[in-house]
Amino acid sequence: NAGVTQTPKFQVLKTGQSMTLQCAQDMNHEYMSWYRQDPGMGLRLIHYSVGAGITDQGEVPNGYNVSRSTTEDFPLRLLSAAPSQTSVYFCASSYRQGNTEAFFGQGTRLTVV
């Protein structure tokens, strides 16, 4: 069982570059989300999706775009990377919305220089 797969695991970007963090799940979950984890801040929700073709903003959406063309995939795009986006990013999926178990990927550690 692959579960939730994130790529890459590590990435260094220069300020102003763009990139896409990939997330795929094989559990046929409708609900997917992206969080960022920063020291002393816990996990903060960036964007989420309740199904293919439906996305919405979370707590900290600025500077990020998402789309959900299939149930399996939920990529996160950084449009123009900034040092403030240096963080660890986690993708999660769940069968339904917030009251069911969320399954997390292993994370992407992003450094913007």
Added chain:
Amino acid sequence: GDSVTQMEGPVTLSEEAFLTINCTYTATGYPSLFWYVQYPGEGLQLLLKATKADDKGSNKGFEATYRKETTSFHLEKGSVQVSDSAVYFCALGFNQAGTALIFGKGTTLSVSS
């Protein structure tokens, strides 16, 4: 708004000591409550959950009771092991379309032999 507050860490214990990590919440409805654990270099995984008042969640020797009167969901373990060293997150979630898990800031536990 809805939120979760956990005790600040790090918590440092000797093997076989008793563990308590405090968690309180603020919520307008009737959330489900969760404890997630993050081992070094990994994503979060569900440790235990409770879906209604007075429910007790338990797993791997850890337990927590949903206390509506004190809005708390404290994590306890009678005898910790070195392998329990990790970051622990308290979270709440609602059975409502378009909602996501809300996390506390996390508590780092370090257990020495």
